[in-house]
Amino acid sequence: xxxxxxxxxxxxxxxxxxxxxxxxxxxxxxxxxxxxxxxxxxxxxxxxxxxxxxxxxxxxxxxxxxxxxxxxxxxxxxxxxxxxxxxxxxxxxxxxxxxxxxxxxxxxxxxxxxxxxxxxxxxxxxxxxxxxxxxxxxxxxxxxxxxxxxxxxxxxxxxxxxxxxxxxxxxxxxxxxxxxxxxxxxxxxxxxxxxxxxxxxxxxxxxxxxxxxxxxxxxxxxxxxxxxxxxxxxxxxxxxxxxxxxxxxxxxxxxxxxxxxxxxxxxxxxxxxxxxxxxxxxxxxxxxxxxxxxxxxxxxxxxxxxxxxxxxxxxxxxxxxxxxxxxxxxxxxxxxxxxxxxxxxxxxxxxxxxxxxxxxxxxxxxxxxxxxxxxxxxxxxxxxxxxxxxxxxxxxxxxxxxxxxxxxxxxxxxxxxxxxxxxxxxxxxxxxxxxxxxxxxxxxxxxxxxxxxxxxxxxxxxxxxxxxxxxxxxxxxxxxxxxxxxxxxxxxxxxxxxxxxxxxxxxxxxxxxxxxxxxxxxxxxxxxxxxxxxxxxxxxxxxxxxxxxxxxxxxxxxxxxxxxxxxxxxxxxxxxxxxxxxxxxxxxxxxxxxxxxxxxxxxxxxxxxxxxxxxxxxxxxxxxxxxxxxxxxxxxxxxxxxxxxxxxxxxxxxxxxxxxxxxxxxxxxxxxxxxxxxxxxxxxxxxxxxxxxxxxxxxxxxxxxxxxxxxxxx
Amino acid sequence: xxxxxxxxxxxxxxxxxxxxxxxxxxxxxxxxxxxxxxxxxxxxxxxxxxxxxxxxxxxxxxxxxxxxxxxxxxxxxxxxxxxxxxxxxxxxxxxxxxxxxxxxxxxxxxxxxxxxxxxxxxxxxxxxxxxxxxxxxxxxxxxxxxxxxxxxxxxxxxxxxxxxxxxxxxxxxxxxxxxxxxxxxxxxxxxxxxxxxxxxxxxxxxxxxxxxxx
Numbered sequence: 001x002x003x004x005x006x007x008x009x010x011x012x013x014x015x016x017x018x019x020x021x022x023x024x025x026x027x028x029x030x031x032x033x034x035x036x037x038x039x040x041x042x043x044x045x046x047x048x049x050x051x052x053x054x055x056x057x058x059x060x061x062x063x064x065x066x067x068x069x070x071x072x073x074x075x076x077x078x079x080x081x082x083x084x085x086x087x088x089x090x091x092x093x094x095x096x097x098x099x100x101x102x103x104x105x106x107x108x109x110x111x112x113x114x115x116x117x118x119x120x121x122x123x124x125x126x127x128x129x130x131x132x133x134x135x136x137x138x139x140x141x142x143x144x145x146x147x148x149x150x151x152x153x154x155x156x157x158x159x160x161x162x163x164x165x166x167x168x169x170x171x172x173x174x175x176x177x178x179x180x181x182x183x184x185x186x187x188x189x190x191x192x193x194x195x196x197x198x199x200x201x202x203x204x205x206x207x208x209x210x211x212x213x214x215x216x217x218x219x220x221x222x223x224x225x226x227x228x229x230x231x232x233x234x235x236x237x238x239x240x241x242x243x244x245x246x247x248x249x250x251x252x253x254x255x256x257x258x259x260x261x262x263x264x265x266x267x268x269x270x271x272x273x274x275x276x277x278x279x280x281x282x283x284x285x286x287x288x289x290x291x292x293x294x295x296x297x298x299x300x301x302x303x304x305x306x307x308x309x310x311x312x313x314x315x316x317x318x319x320x321x322x323x324x325x326x327x328x329x330x331x332x333x334x335x336x337x338x339x340x341x342x343x344x345x346x347x348x349x350x351x352x353x354x355x356x357x358x359x360x361x362x363x364x365x366x367x368x369x370x371x372x373x374x375x376x377x378x379x380x381x382x383x384x385x386x387x388x389x390x391x392x393x394x395x396x397x398x399x400x401x402x403x404x405x406x407x408x409x410x411x412x413x414x415x416x417x418x419x420x421x422x423x424x425x426x427x428x429x430x431x432x433x434x435x436x437x438x439x440x441x442x443x444x445x446x447x448x449x450x451x452x453x454x455x456x457x458x459x460x461x462x463x464x465x466x467x468x469x470x471x472x473x474x475x476x477x478x479x480x481x482x483x484x485x486x487x488x489x490x491x492x493x494x495x496x497x498x499x500x501x502x503x504x505x506x507x508x509x510x511x512x513x514x515x516x517x518x519x520x521x522x523x524x525x526x527x528x529x530x531x532x533x534x535x536x537x538x539x540x541x542x543x544x545x546x547x548x549x550x551x552x553x554x555x556x557x558x559x560x561x562x563x564x565x566x567x568x569x570x571x572x573x574x575x576x577x578x579x580x581x582x583x584x585x586x587x588x589x590x591x592x593x594x595x596x597x598x599x600x601x602x603x604x605x606x607x608x609x610x611x612x613x614x615x616x617x618x619x620x621x622x623x624x625x626x627x628x629x630x631x632x633x634x635x636x637x638x639x640x641x642x643x644x645x646x647x648x649x650x651x652x653x654x655x656x657x658x659x660x661x662x663x664x665x666x667x668x669x670x671x672x673x674x675x676x677x678x679x680x681x682x683x684x685x686x687x688x689x690x691x692x693x694x695x696x697x698x699x700x701x702x703x704x705x706x707x708x709x710x711x712x713x714x
Numbered sequence: 715x716x717x718x719x720x721x722x723x724x725x726x727x728x729x730x731x732x733x734x735x736x737x738x739x740x741x742x743x744x745x746x747x748x749x750x751x752x753x754x755x756x757x758x759x760x761x762x763x764x765x766x767x768x769x770x771x772x773x774x775x776x777x778x779x780x781x782x783x784x785x786x787x788x789x790x791x792x793x794x795x796x797x798x799x800x801x802x803x804x805x806x807x808x809x810x811x812x813x814x815x816x817x818x819x820x821x822x823x824x825x826x827x828x829x830x831x832x833x834x835x836x837x838x839x840x841x842x843x844x845x846x847x848x849x850x851x852x853x854x855x856x857x858x859x860x861x862x863x864x865x866x867x868x869x870x871x872x873x874x875x876x877x878x879x880x881x882x883x884x885x886x887x888x889x890x891x892x893x894x895x896x897x898x899x900x901x902x903x904x905x906x907x908x909x910x911x912x913x914x915x916x917x918x919x920x921x922x923x924x925x926x927x928x
Contacts, residue, residue, distance in 0.1 A: 646814065
């Protein structure tokens, strides 16, 4: 390997602290369920106890008589949601759950009733008194296990070059890989407070990744003008994709508030988080891969069948990674969906790619042992210099540097290309790596920038921050352009009434909203330069200029997006590579993550401290995916049996070592003026394979069905 | 009988198990006991005053010190300390993450010990001192642990943070912060889904090495 690139490893203390950090450490940050409109009532949902069938009756008499109960809503007595009554386009499936609209049960735990009472305790108790009777039908919750199952959402196979060409390669393998159902499980429970301010006017405090998308969906459902709906999400306690759409409980709370003429707060219980706000779908995959003796890929065939619900199709792209990660002339992909009696899956951090990268990056590792080529070297041999799908140049790509940085930092030279070769203090030691990619997207956003008389800058846009530190990054961008200290800049967000911004999703926020902040600040500064005249100055004294010109303030509102030219010309992607060292106990099968080095090639880093946290946070999500996360259904009842944090394991502090985050930190000059690409998805994508590959390197046991629990290693 | 100390007689205890109790109260002598005429009683029932009476009967006094201030409350015995803090007292810094004692987001100090407030009924802390995240800073001066969490970015979304910080303070006070490994073990009752664990460990080590004022 060439000489490694030396880069300082950022520590947790480096960089500017979060602008909203003080609110978060003092408990002053207010999340969706933490507002107190006058007359607040509490809603609690009751869910179905069967997975398929119809509700024949619901006994609400006892619940209605319970103290403090204001209303018990079911499909028998619910006022209709106007938007739910419109005739739908004829499709094979029923479409999203229209809460309290009909008697059909699609999955176990589907909301069938809501009790509203004057206190939470009273609502909770009364909800336990609601009893439903059903006409039960045979359900199916058994996940996919073969490509023959399900239907292809996009029609026929995708073939680049020759179909199934891997079969003709001198070195080849074909294996099946399984990702179980993973649940986002953000720490904040999904919650909403709905308050009607008039017959057609509504305020909601909601856990959402997009205030305006939520506003529009609610307005449509209740057939009221979008301008009359205000959605507030000042702080969002994580989401990872679970808050990208309006779910039935949100509609239920709004409906309930209308019915009882009081604001209604509805907070899901942890068990509802498994059924009612999406999940990463259980996905069966098969990868066939072949190479020449010198490691050149001949072909990849990647098949995947993901689960979806019986009433909606949720499709993602687990097979995409095989089309784009390596320069391989022949790639065949097949993707299908299997309909089951479960709630509809949704996007979860690294949607599709995280699932696909586990399979592809595991398969590549398996191939490396066959051809006896170091896994990093094997990737460099097949390095894609242009997008293999369309031949377009990349807007920027330094993944090869990322490989070298990571390998150097983990001590890759200590790895042996032979499983079970390294031991330390009675533990087996293994090294593994896995990488990933995700589209670097930039949407359109509008930012209002206001310079106020006191020389402080106010930036406004409707975007939310589910945790990455959006406000902090935006302030740093503005500070750089305006020549202001960060503490003179306020970033106002999380309110649908602010200027347009898209949902926080798809790793696009920094590129999108950051691009708009950049443009708005640039424009505002130019306005000041004009006021100054004579070409302006480098560091204007904004307060003095406003005072001299007798102005109360100066503002611009700027809309910004990626030009079509750049989009057509370049393939825009962000890349990551994760390196792990694991210790496996030979007798107990316990896996200890000993060292992790994650490297992101995501353009220029805007905010060092929060970027580092995001990268290690995503990698920790990948450790959960690799070693513990698995939402298990008892197929006799079609019901999750581990729907809580004691039984659905996620990483805790004791599972995680010091994590090292490295950044290539080279700007992408095409995506936006800052050169920044998104990082949220790539932080996780590839990590599960990095762990699985290290476990194989330590033990010689290849686990292809996640999670890698000790029983699979002994 | 155990319930006697809460001033409940056997009949009331039976009533609590009877879901039709509200109807019972409507017809019972309890309304006349508060000297309402039958006509007024009927009106009272229509106005949901019966529920207000039921509410009073179902409640018990709770006297607790929260963040240095004494509070006299009247709470339902089934109300958790977590819900009392959040819903009754508007102290929403203490978070609800699972309601089952499995995530630690609701961690507060009761007489200096860290507890899951979701597993603690309000009436269990009668006469005790409760400290929540809102009571940790001295005015505008942050507690060293809050400063350290800021400095080391011991969070992303911030939802588990109050619980992490309350737990971290107790972790040091208990003498369980002598190494990174020990901190990891004794901080494992607080889940952070964003994955800020290494930063949390760094923050606690920083405070520990700086000699925290308890």
